[in-house]
Amino acid sequence: MLELAARLRAMSREELAGALGLREFDAASVRDQFDLAEALLAPDSLDAAISRLDRPHLAVLAAISAIAGADGAFTDDELTAELDRLEASEVIVDRLGALVDDLSQRLLIVTGDGRRQVPSPVATRLRSRLGDDLPTAAELAASAPPVLAPVDGVDRTILARRGSEAAFATVAATAELVSALGIQPARELAKGGLSLPDSKRLAEATATDLDQVPRLFRRALEAGLVARDGAYWLESDLGGAWALLPAPERWKRLVECWRERIPPALRELVARRSETLSASAFRDDVRWLYPAGGRWLDEGLERLSDEAEALGLVVAGEPLEIARTVVAGDLDRACAEIGAGFPPPVDRVYLQHDLSVVAPGPLEPSIDARLRGFADLEARDLASTYRVSAASVNRGLAAGESAESIRAFLESISLTGVPQPLDYLVHEASHRFGSVRVAAAPESDAPARASIRSDDAQLIGTLEVDQSLSALALRRSGEHRLLSRFAPDVVFWALSDAKYPVAAEDAEGRILRLKRHRLAATPVPATRSDPLADLLDRLASGEGGPATEDAWLARQLEAAARAKETLTVTVRMPGGQTADYLLAPASVANGRLRARDRKADIERTLPLSAIAAVAPAPAE
Structure with missing residues (x-):
């Protein structure tokens, strides 16, 4: 331990930070280099460090532990001779210098002043595991077993096409989830997870099974597309920008976040060897390379396999070539390859006399976003269907559209012109818009927070007795006026959902433009104290x-x-x-x-x- 403590003392702050970043240890009680050396040589810390070593590193460390003297010292010649005795593979022999340097960087051996030494606890801990839960030193040093390239006769173009279909479906479902949260936030339960009613609503919006919603939501959360505001989850501003990207770029963002959560060691393995790995043997090959791997390896494998199929990187257990491209980090190339299999976006639709809008393919994101402002999505597929109604047009008018802007937009995207029933609906909805007005109640009406007025006394009476609005607790305050204890925006959207021609106004009677599509600011990570920096400060x-x-x-x-x-x-x-x-x-x-x-x-x-x-x- 003295040599390790001395080595720690001689290292610069930058060197020490880099080395400690590779280790797991309890830093709470560390006051000086001796405490740090003790923490690094504790059994739990050593097991964690050994679990991160691949087979060549373990073989070299096992050889060092075998030849080290009573003081742990060894020479390069002794190490080379021991590896020759073990008949080490060419990979180990050719990389021996780099492997020893890596072990020194991880503070598993101590080098300096022309002397090399392995601390006694390291050698003792490793020797006790060799031949038990780890292979023997000779087995660690042996060459990798041959891996035969699979010859299955499968048409890879068919698999690639199926992968593109799965990736497009995932992107579309994620976009629908983000959009649904922008329209109506989802409540977070105190015990964690989304409430059941919201989960069912999201499952319906995304056309997925209920048990798939948590995974879909997690994918959106990891990509930063949703954010929490109090007890509710909403679409983030990053999610709003993502929704306007082309489908391949949306996929690129999702797959980039997926890749970042794969341990770097596994990325290197896939990028280097996936051309010779069959899907059925992949896990065995990974465990062969990391025989001491523990929880980190299991979690990495789960991440690699669970999401790969949804993102189109794996089909029926068979990894595609694009998977290696993604893991290697060439995301632009992968984006171009996957995008070639996506259905091309369209910018024209068919307007039907039954007030439906049929898109013959996936709409351009900007057109889709504009259309959803005054039409409801009725069916989502490669050919999607939207429905225009008086309530949906009223929603668009409340958000700032006008009858003229809606008609002009429909004419610009229609392949069939604007049918007379649709034109009439837009005109009538525009004419009736604002028949009911919602505003903030004056202080004299406290505890009421919102007031509802209309020139049509009969309409006010209808609102008062409408059972679908009973939750608003409306009370009469004159022939043309109602009051509610809820906020004006809550009252407004309740009336809008009940299909009343409602508009919001300010105290002077000017129309206010409200959008239900609410974005939450992407949270800025809170500044946290860095335990490693605090430790380095204490040592310094x-x-x-x-x-x-x-x-x-x-x-x-x-x-x-x-x-x-x-x-x-x-x-x-x-x-x-x-x-x-x-x-x-x-x-x-x-x-x-x-x-x-x-x-x-x-x-x-x-x-x-x-x-x-x-x-x-x-x-x-």
């Missing part, structure tokens, strides 16, 4: 100065006493000379060291001020 605060050097010496001796290690202690003699003693420290107290002299077999007590240096005892 204890460096420099004579007092620090004395404390460092005392900590070295205390650590050796706890570990029952023998040290070479250099002592200053009265004449200015120095003498080396082979001592086994017993305790350090009151500025003095009490230790057993291994050569003279006597107990010595030395003042710490007389000790010039300490070093590990030479190997016997």
Whole structure:
């Protein structure tokens, strides 16, 4: 442990940050380099570090553990000879220098001053697992078993086409989920997850099974397309921009987020070897490469397999070539390849006399968004159907459309002109728009928050007795006026859903434009303290100065006493000379060291001020 503590002390802040970032350990009780060395050599920390090593790294570490002397020291020649004895593969031999450097970077071996050493806890922990839950050293060093390329006669163009279909369906379903949350937020339960009514609504909107909604929602959340506002989930501003992108670009965003959650080690494996891996043997090959892999490997494999099929990277368990392209990071190329299999978008529709709008293919995103402003999606598929109604036109008018703008837009996208029934509906809805007005109630009407007025007293009476509006608790306040204790926007959308020609207005009677499609700001991650940075600050605060050097010496001796290690202690003699003693420290107290002299077999007590240096005892 002394060598590791000394190595930690000699590293720069940047080097130490990079090395500690590769390890898992309990940093809460670390005060100095000795505490850090103890934390890094704890069994849990070592198991976590070993689980992240691939087979070549494990083989080299196993060979080092086998040849290390009592003090853990080894030479490059000894390591090379041991690997020759184990008949190590060419991959290990050719990369030996890089593998040793990687182990040093992970603080599993200590290098410096021309000396290489493996800490005793590392060697002991690894040796106890070899041949038990890990392969033997010889098995680790052996060449990889041959993997035959599958010869299945499957037409890969058919698989690629099916993959594109699955990817397009996923993109479309995700877009519908995001749009549905923009129109009506979904409530988050206190125990986590979406409420059942909202889940059913989203399942219907996305045309998916109810049990698929959580996965679909998670995909949108990971891509930042939805955001939480209080107890409700809404479409985020990023989701609003994403919805206007072409379908291949939408897919690219989803697959990019999926790739980021795959451990880098698995990305490298797929990118390097997927051309020779069959789907059925993929998991076995991954576990062969990472024989000590634990939870991180299982989670990575789950992520790799669960979402791959939905994103069109795998079909019926068979990985496609585009999967390797994505994992390798060439997303632009993958986007172009997957987009070639997507149905081409259209910018024209058929307007029917029954007030339906039929799109012969997926609409351009901007046209689809505009059309949904005053029409309801009735059926979503490659050929989608929309329905125009008085209520939907009223919704568009409330959002800022006019009869003229709606007619002009329909004429610009129609392949069949604007049918007379549709033109009449738009005209009548525009004429009736604003027959009912909703505004904020004045303070004199408190506790009422919203007022409803209409010049048609009979219409006011109808609103008062409408059972579908009973939740608003409407009460009469004059022949042409009603009051409600709910906010004006809540009252407005309740009346709109009940298909009344409602408009919002301000205190001066001017029409207000309301949009139900509400976006939540993409949350900015809260600034959190970095535990690693805090640890580095604590370590740096204890460096420099004579007092620090004395404390460092005392900590070295205390650590050796706890570990029952023998040290070479250099002592200053009265004449200015120095003498080396082979001592086994017993305790350090009151500025003095009490230790057993291994050569003279006597107990010595030395003042710490007389000790010039300490070093590990030479190997016997």
